[in-house]
Amino acid sequence: MERAVLQITLFGLLLALAATQPNKDNWDIYSFHINSTVTSRYATTVITSRMANRMDESKEIEFHVRIPKNAFISKFRMFIDGQVYDGVVKGKEKARQQYTEAVSRGQSAGLVSSVGRTLEEFKTSVTVAAHKKVTFELTYEELLKRRLGKYELQIHARPMQPVKSFKVDVHIHEKSGINFVEVKGGLALADAISKTYADNEVWVNFYPTEDQQKTCTSCGEQGMNGDLVIVYDVNRDSGLGDIKTSAGYFVHHFAPSSLTRISKNVVFLIDRSGSMHGKKIRQTRLALIHILNDLSEDDHFGLITFDGSISYWKRELVQANQRNLESAKTFSEDIRESGATNINSAVLEGASLLNAHPREDSASILILLTDGDPTTGVTNLEQIQSNVRAAIADKFPLYCLGFGFDVNFEFLETMSLQNNGVARRIYEDSDADLQLKGFYEEVATPLLIDVTMSYNGGTNLTQTEFSQYYNGSEIVVAGQITDNDIGTFTPQVVAISSSKKMTFSNPNGTVESTGTESADHIQRVWAYLTVKQLLEKE
Incomplete structure (x- = not known):
């Protein structure tokens, strides 16, 4: 199969995609699926939209979705008439220069722009021949941040027309156990949502019918345009926290409970x-x-x-x-x-x-x-x-x-x-x-001040010093294990809590490997935090 390259420029300026926006009445979204997998608070979400040009002539078809502000796009692809077109993510400065050039040459180009409190939107469009189909596939990733004692996975769906096959599948896996799960948002139709639990996992499925897609809080005759928000928290202890290691990398989630508040x-x-x-x-x-x-x-x-x-x-x-x-x-x-x-x-x-x-x-x-x-x-x-x-x-x-x-x-x-x-x-x-x-x-409600996270046998660490830790929040540190020698890897946290110095450590003195299954996941969390903090320093 021939692989072509589609230049996708991603940047934060709100620009017009073209002089005339495509008319959504010219195409049919017959399948819109969102699949999100959350492992240890790290979410990977894939949006797949299948569309057809039902007209007797070529038409421009638009793919327009919204993603969380803290997420980054890791893959974008289009499938047209047996060919796969891979997106190429460009930096902001190159994007400014190449966006206009790509559009003027008739090439498809995409953009990211801010649209509100918690979301950014991604747009692109492509010309599709008469009675042909196109599939858009966008993958984005994010580390969920704990606020007020909970994580929120926000999924925004805006096909803007009733879709014959509409599905949202969310799978959450937390080794430490899941404390609670709630589903809320303008798309939260009770009759269309199911939740399944098993040990340390939960599945949330949202399969609204075409009629239901017109009747929810954020729905209308033009279909859905709203959020499905999965809210959850994990079981935790008051000690060192949750440390996962694999293939020479580690991620440490630190959120002790049962501490006395600091004035x-x-x-x-x-x-x-x-x-x-x-x-x-x-x-x-x-x-x-x-x-x-x-x-x-x-x-x-x-x-x-x-x-x-x-x-x-x-x-x-x-x-x-x-x-x-x-x-x-x-x-x-x-x-x-x-x-x-x-x-x-x-x-x-x-x-x-x-x-x-x-x-x-x-x-x-x-x-x-x-x-x-x-x-x-x-x-x-x-x-x-x-x-x-x-x-x-x-x-x-x-x-x-x-x-x-x-x-x-x-x-x-x-x-x-x-x-x-x-x-x-x-x-x-x-x-x-x-x-x-x-x-x-x-x-x-501050619980700790002057928090220092140390990792004997660790290297290439993300931020390890924090002025304060608040109730309901979480500190996340990632890094590499020197020479992949887990036997010499010793984490420790030192902080001040209500007039006394506290030390959090592993009483057994050792950290167990979580195996190879999540190796890529742990490395990606490290990369995500490293890049995010480097950008903040810039």
């Missing part, structure tokens, strides 16, 4: 510049009041608002007792928007407030909420990032929450990553206050 020191930096007017500032005030209600009495906190100038609620961290919380809520309700945006001064003041009031064996957190670029004070982005790194000095994480699509999210993301935190985009819609509160819940 925290948290400072909120609230942008009150003019661009926050209207719904943004109202939702921010509402979310802040919700968050204040969730503080524990042994927590300490501070509030700073900023536009072109800085305003303190109090110039020191105070205990989250009833009197202080009521005062802080009154302050929050009175936040009004005006003026420019001095992000540099705000973050430096927040860092100074945390540094000036250290508390032994507590976790400090700095949270910035803004919707705009710096417009006054220091406005050079690299200079701001340098100033912030010097002020924080790896003492605590900085979390940046960017409000809306106009925010310079790349700047916030870089600043967060440089300071052991993460950035989240807050979408300006009816539940923005719940998004803010939901983020806070992820960091609301």
Whole structure:
């Protein structure tokens, strides 16, 4: 069989595929299958769409799917008239140059672009002869991240027409055992879903009929366009965690339970510049009041608002007792928007407030909420990032929450990553206050600080030092075992937990190999984390 090459360019810019989009009425999707296999939290998902041109002339047929933002495409193929066309994934810079050239030559080209909170979309199209068929096959992979005590496998289906053979098959295998499994989302039709359990495995099957494809929450006469979300967690202990090894590689999942929470020191930096007017500032005030209600009495906190100038609620961290919380809520309700945006001064003041009031064996957190670029004070982005790194000095994480699509999210993301935190985009819609509160819940209960993961006999390790570990989350480290000698491989975790140093280790002193069956899986997790962290450093 002859193998041809299809140039697929993948990048993050939203571009038009062609001057005129194909008309979906010109083709028939007669089969749409999604098969997802999850092994030890690592998911490989294959979308296979079979389409036919029912017209008496050649037509352009479009393949258009959505995948999770944290996933990467590992394979794309098309099958047309006995030929296999393999996709070639290009880097961002090459993609910019080659995309337009490919389209102008009449070649098929694909693209990836952001479409919302959790998804990116992949599009491509190809011209198919009259009464011929085409099969599209897209494979993507992702490491599921544990948040609030659960993993979520998100599958988005949008054939946008009822399909005669529509199937979603999910197989989850967790050696440590599966604690619970739930199915939710706009496509979750109870009559079309089945779950099967066996030891450490579960199968979820979703086979809606053509009629059912028009009746679910995210369905209509045009078919389905929504999510099927499989939520689960695994059984775990309070010790060293789950370590899998095979063929010279290892993956370590660390999520101890039954630990005493650590009190925290948290400072909120609230942008009150003019661009926050209207719904943004109202939702921010509402979310802040919700968050204040969730503080524990042994927590300490501070509030700073900023536009072109800085305003303190109090110039020191105070205990989250009833009197202080009521005062802080009154302050929050009175936040009004005006003026420019001095992000540099705000973050430096927040860092100074945390540094000036250290508390032994507590976790400090700095949270910035803004919707705009710096417009006054220091406005050079690299200079701001340098100033912030010097002020924080790896003492605590900085979390940046960017409000809306106009925010310079790349700047916030870089600043967060440089300071052991993460950035989240807050979408300006009816539940923005719940998004803010939901983020806070992820960091609301620190259990460990100054976490150091060490692996005697390990090499080429992914990140091994973490400033904090939160309840409901998970730390994942992967690497290679030196000379594939598992007998000398000794993992250990050292951290601080509520006023004492803790050491997590294997009481038997040895780690058993999980065999060769999952060798490729473990190596791919290592590669996934290595590449992801290298990209973050870039």
